[in-house]
Amino acid sequence: MGQAIDFQKQLIETVYVNLPGPKEPVAGMTGGELLHGFLAELHDAPTQEVKDYVASLCTRWNVVYRIK
Numbered sequence: 001m002g003q004a005i006d007f008q009k010q011l012i013e014t015v016y017v018n019l020p021g022p023k024e025p026v027a028g029m030t031g032g033e034l035l036h037g038f039l040a041e042l043h044d045a046p047t048q049e050v051k052d053y054v055a056s057l058c059t060r061w062n063v064v065y066r067i068k
Helices: 031-043 048-061
Strands: 015-019 063-067
Touching (some): 015 031
16 A cells, blocks of 8 residues: 655635835735735836846746736
């Protein structure tokens, strides 16, 4: 008889970040809105090196930027 295989079920959810994001935080913003603005700002990074790094993280974490 073969050995049992241990596994962990993983739920994968894609997170969509709509562009453009909020430019400045305002009073009363939720944590999700602040995170959205931060991620949108990373997308517009000034150097290609930062953009490539952000793209690699997005691939790993299932984050997709989309223009609305």
